Amino acid sequence: MVTPTAAREPHPHHRLSQPPPNPLREGLRLERIAEPCTMVICGATGDLTERKLGPALYNSLLGGFLPPEFTVVGFARRDLSNEAFREHLLGGINRFSRNRPAKPAIWDSFARGIEYHRGNFDDPGAFVELAKRLDRIDRDRGTAGNRLFYLAVPPGLYPEIVNQLDRAGLATSGRHRMSGSKRGWTRVIVEKPFGYDLDSARTLNREIAEVFEERQVYRIDHYLGKETVQNLSVFRFGNGLFEPIWNRRYIDSVQITVAETVGVEGRGDFYDQTGALRDIVQNHGLQLLAMFAMEPPVEFGPEDLRDEKLKVLRAVKPMPPEEVAANTVRGQYVNGWVEGERMPAYRDEAEVAPDSETETFVALKLAIDSWRWAGVPFYVRTGKALPSRVTEIAVQFRRAPLALFSRAGVSQVDPNVLAIRVQPDEGILLRFGAKVPGQGLQIRTVNMDFRYGSSFAVDSPDAYETLLLDAMIGDASLFTRDDEVERAWTILDPILDAWQSGHGGPLHFYGAGSWGPPAAEELLEREGRAWRKP
Amino acid sequence: MAEAVSPGGGGAPDEAAVPDEIAVHRHLMRFGEFESLATPTWEERGTTVQAVAGHLGSLWDVPAAPQGDEHATITEKGLPHARASVLNLIAVVLDDAAADRVVRTLMALGVRHPSRAIVLVPEHGANGRPLDARISTHCNDALGGGDRVCYEEVVLFVRGEAAGHLAGIVAPLLIHDLPTHVWWPGDPPFGHPIFDQVVELGDRVLVDTADFTDLAPGMRRIAALRRRSGVGDLNWERLAWWQELTAQFFDAPRFRRYLPNLSRLVIRYAVAPSGAVAGGGRAAGDADETAPGVASPMAQAVLYAGWIATRLGWRRYRTIESLRDGAFVLKLEGKHEMVDLMIRPEETDELRPGELISVRLRSLGETGAGEFIIDRSGDDATVATNADGMTALLRRVPMETPAEAELLSAQLAMDALDPVHTDALRAAGILLASAREPAA
Numbered sequence: 011m012v013t014p015t016a017a018r019e020p021h022p023h024h025r026l027s028q029p030p031p032n033p034l035r036e037g038l039r040l041e042r043i044a045e046p047c048t049m050v051i052c053g054a055t056g057d058l059t060e061r062k063l064g065p066a067l068y069n070s071l072l073g074g075f076l077p078p079e080f081t082v083v084g085f086a087r088r089d090l091s092n093e094a095f096r097e098h099l100l101g102g103i104n105r106f107s108r109n110r111p112a113k114p115a116i117w118d119s120f121a122r123g124i125e126y127h128r129g130n131f132d133d134p135g136a137f138v139e140l141a142k143r144l145d146r147i148d149r150d151r152g153t154a155g156n157r158l159f160y161l162a163v164p165p166g167l168y169p170e171i172v173n174q175l176d177r178a179g180l181a182t183s184g185r186h187r188m189s190g191s192k193r194g195w196t197r198v199i200v201e202k203p204f205g206y207d208l209d210s211a212r213t214l215n216r217e218i219a220e221v222f223e224e225r226q227v228y229r230i231d232h233y234l235g236k237e238t239v240q241n242l243s244v245f246r247f248g249n250g251l252f253e254p255i256w257n258r259r260y261i262d263s264v265q266i267t268v269a270e271t272v273g274v275e276g277r278g279d280f281y282d283q284t285g286a287l288r289d290i291v292q293n294h295g296l297q298l299l300a301m302f303a304m305e306p307p308v309e310f311g312p313e314d315l316r317d318e319k320l321k322v323l324r325a326v327k328p329m330p331p332e333e334v335a336a337n338t339v340r341g342q343y344v345n346g347w348v349e350g351e352r353m354p355a356y357r358d359e360a361e362v363a364p365d366s367e368t369e370t371f372v373a374l375k376l377a378i379d380s381w382r383w384a385g386v387p388f389y390v391r392t393g394k395a396l397p398s399r400v401t402e403i404a405v406q407f408r409r410a411p412l413a414l415f416s417r418a419g420v421s422q423v424d425p426n427v428l429a430i431r432v433q434p435d436e437g438i439l440l441r442f443g444a445k446v447p448g449q450g451l452q453i454r455t456v457n458m459d460f461r462y463g464s465s466f467a468v469d470s471p472d473a474y475e476t477l478l479l480d481a482m483i484g485d486a487s488l489f490t491r492d493d494e495v496e497r498a499w500t501i502l503d504p505i506l507d508a509w510q511s512g513h514g515g516p517l518h519f520y521g522a523g524s525w526g527p528p529a530a531e532e533l534l535e536r537e538g539r540a541w542r543k544p
Numbered sequence: 545m546a547e548a549v550s551p552g553g554g555g556a557p558d559e560a561a562v563p564d565e566i567a568v569h570r571h572l573m574r575f576g577e578f579e580s581l582a583t584p585t586w587e588e589r590g591t592t593v594q595a596v597a598g599h600l601g602s603l604w605d606v607p608a609a610p611q612g613d614e615h616a617t618i619t620e621k622g623l624p625h626a627r628a629s630v631l632n633l634i635a636v637v638l639d640d641a642a643a644d645r646v647v648r649t650l651m652a653l654g655v656r657h658p659s660r661a662i663v664l665v666p667e668h669g670a671n672g673r674p675l676d677a678r679i680s681t682h683c684n685d686a687l688g689g690g691d692r693v694c695y696e697e698v699v700l701f702v703r704g705e706a707a708g709h710l711a712g713i714v715a716p717l718l719i720h721d722l723p724t725h726v727w728w729p730g731d732p733p734f735g736h737p738i739f740d741q742v743v744e745l746g747d748r749v750l751v752d753t754a755d756f757t758d759l760a761p762g763m764r765r766i767a768a769l770r771r772r773s774g775v776g777d778l779n780w781e782r783l784a785w786w787q788e789l790t791a792q793f794f795d796a797p798r799f800r801r802y803l804p805n806l807s808r809l810v811i812r813y814a815v816a817p818s819g820a821v822a823g824g825g826r827a828a829g830d831a832d833e834t835a836p837g838v839a840s841p842m843a844q845a846v847l848y849a850g851w852i853a854t855r856l857g858w859r860r861y862r863t864i865e866s867l868r869d870g871a872f873v874l875k876l877e878g879k880h881e882m883v884d885l886m887i888r889p890e891e892t893d894e895l896r897p898g899e900l901i902s903v904r905l906r907s908l909g910e911t912g913a914g915e916f917i918i919d920r921s922g923d924d925a926t927v928a929t930n931a932d933g934m935t936a937l938l939r940r941v942p943m944e945t946p947a948e949a950e951l952l953s954a955q956l957a958m959d960a961l962d963p964v965h966t967d968a969l970r971a972a973g974i975l976l977a978s979a980r981e982p983a984a
Contacts, residue, residue, distance in 0.1 A: 032794045038787055038791055046795075074792070
């Protein structure tokens with residue numbers, strides 16, 4: 011079980027070779043332990059750190075997922091002491107963590123590995139100092155030269171920061187490093203939005219690529235960290251039942267809904283420049299579509315998985331400008347009632363232009379021109395101020411080939427629907443026809459409704475816990491690759507252009523609390539279909 | 545045949561097979577008293593398997609949805625949505641202590657409960673009605689969602705000759721096509737016909753080796769037990785966090801090279817303060833009498849030692865200090881070094897008897913000295929690495945004693961053979977046998 015040679019000869023030149031695997035690890039429950047590393051949070055005094063990153067780290071610590079050497083360096087402009095920064099993190103944990111409040115003894119011990127680095131992102135000196143600090147941490151805390159940079163800053167600052175990291179020699183991994191530890195990895199996590207159109211996404215990707223190799227870059231879309239999205243793969247590829255019918259021969263159409271009940275929630279300025287297509291469809295919407303429609307990957311590794319997702323996106327052909335008006339509907343909510351509360355019109359929201367043309371609702375008909383999906387329409391809709399918060403993928407199957415019961419007065423049996431609910435109440439619902447008991451023949455459609463929550467005790471980790479751990483382990487499966495991002499924009503750019511130029515159809519209005527403008531219904535009705543009311 | 549039956553270790557099987565029936569009844573009645581109760585408890589004395597199966601089949605029936613309801617729902621069980629059943633659990637109760645434990649633990653499982661639990665009370669020597677049954681249904685709110693998790697408890701009293709044919713009684717009452725776990729709370733009567741029969745009913749058997757009064761042979765027999773989905777051990781589950789922390793010392797490559805050169809392992813475990821330990825001398829209430837893991841307080845420590853020994857390929861060499869008052873010292877042969885294994889009890893009333901208090905691993909090789917320490921105090925532990933000439937890498941981690949329900953639910957989630965556990969059990973048996981030999 012133990013290979014003795016590595017330990018028997020502890021000569022210096024052997025130290026760089028990898029020792030045999032840890033024999034005590036075999037058969038243990040936790041297989042995914044982060045490697046010793048330092049996580050540098052750029053923009054550490056912001057909202058994201060307080061609400062998400064601090065709690066995610068603390069919960070990972072409680073779960074035993076963080077190694078003893080793990081160290082956090084908060085990097086931001088504000089003048090804070092180590093102690094004040096620790097208090098800032100602790101405050102966030104005590105307010106937002108799923109395990110709270112923090113246990114004092116555990117926190118005090120964790121806090122010893124938390125430091126604050128004050129500096130401006132445009133100051134080269136601050137990065138030189140950061141490099142020294144990281145070398146010191148490697149020496150003192152045994153973080154082995156492994157570094158994870160989390161850019162918790164607006165995307166506009168990414169280029170500046172990655173360039174500064176580069177100039178300070180902090181961007182390279184292992185033996186390419188100019189100074190400090192010659193071992194270990196360097197990774198960088200960036201947050202969405204990844205650009206606002208194809209050009210800007212390419213520019214952003216290029217600027218990052220000038221400094222980092224793609225395999226060092228982790229683009230976080232917290233949606234993909236949700237247990238439920240990962241379950242989609244298990245549902246498809248872990249069951250022999252569904253995969254054989256997962257194609258154009260049996261499936262009539264697919265509906266993807268990402269519905270929110272909220273309005274812009276104080277993000278008026280950001281949202282007014284973004285809109286629903288960029289905010290939701292570009293990332294969550296197309297990622298759900300890709301996960302749903304992809305071919306089985308050769309292996310469940312990050313590159314295979316992302317290759318398959320990319321193939322789906324490549325098969326979604328960008329719409330010619332003249333087809334945009336027919337295949338898209340954009341809407342904006344006017345005042346109404348959502349969940350029993352009054353919601354003002356979008357244009358009355360703070361920081362929103364009073365004549366804003368920004369869409370808060372979008373419905374699309376997309377086609378995947380692949381062997382598997384040719385001819386199957388994929389309807390995607392998302393919106394704000396809709397009646398319920400729900401994310402689901404609904405598959406409508408083809409009708410039975412023969413109306414066998416028509417003589418008994420049953421003209422048409424509804425098609426079967428399989429709905430995969432991502433949130434809330436994660437589960438699977440199957441609609442099928444059943445005979446109403448009694449004499450005569452009456453058929454009624456019934457639901458077979460399965461919920462994960464009633465079968466398993468779920469206390470799922472927060473998406474950020476999963477994703478941070480993945481980045482520390484080096485598993486990029488749930489992160490978006492540069493080519494995926496660019497392909498998504500290639501699909502959406504023509505739609506944005508047509509809307510911009512006024513050829514993409516009008517902006518429709520819908521009352522807050524409705525399922526979008528009537529035009530969205532018509533998009534399906536003219537093909538003999540209807541949106542589900544999830 | 546003549547091994548102990550009850551957790552208290554008393555009596556031959558034939559005497560113990562007629563437990564204090566009233567006390568057992570009294571405990572098991574409590575299934576019907578919990579807030580989670582969903583439908584009135586059903587009870588039938590002198591019933592038949594068919595009648596029980598019939599009642600189980602209609603358990604969750606509700607009136608059909610009104611005509612014309614668009615969102616009518618067909619479900620297997622009449623819940624608003626289909627319950628996806630996960631597994632069956634059979635728990636065997638031979639005495640009132642076990643009855644109390646089973647009720648408390650199953651109810652504490654809450655949403656982690658298996659879909660159907662059958663509590664089996666075989667009363668071999670008893671006369672009277674061959675079968676009494678009681679069924680209660682329970683629902684709990686699922687964590688963080690609007691869902692309810694529902695399940696049923698079936699209590700079966702099987703008397704006389706029928707107790708010799710348990711398979712025919714229990715099998716028709718299981719939810720079909722699901723894995724079945726058999727949980728034997730207390731000291732299992734190896735070789736006894738009831739034990740053998742019940743074990744045959746499950747794909748997986750769950751025991752708590754800390755309940756074994758005769759630890760070494762018990763561990764060896766459990767290691768030899770062959771079930772399709774393995775044998776679970778609540779005592780192994782107790783060690784999970786200790787194992788994790790121990791493994792973490794050596795996850796860092798630079799510390800891994802200390803592993804083959806470990807030369808000393810000291811394990812301290814809790815025992816009740818003297819005067820309270822022997823013969824249940826303490827004025828013990830129900831909770832103490834039935835608390836799991838007190839029959840053999842040394843069980844955790846020995847199993848931990850067995851785990852390390854098998855993972856690192858240590859072999860028995862000689863006995864330095866024979867087992868006395870729960871302590872012993874062995875010399876083992878490691879890959880590179882001789883290893884001193886010391887197991888020591890420590891009197892405390894802060895921890896439950898049997899809980900580990902500290903683990904210290906020391907390495908003394910060409911690689912230099914290294915020390916790896918886990919020290920528990922209350923609900924957390926200090927974990928320290930002292931090696932590589934580094935200042936001690938020190939941290940505090942949570943270390944709570946899991947309730948039996950948590951141990952059980954974690955073990956219910958497993959459904960595979962665990963060779964690491966089997967190896968550890970076997971090694972623990974060998975270590976204990978060595979400890980009983982005279983010092984050389």
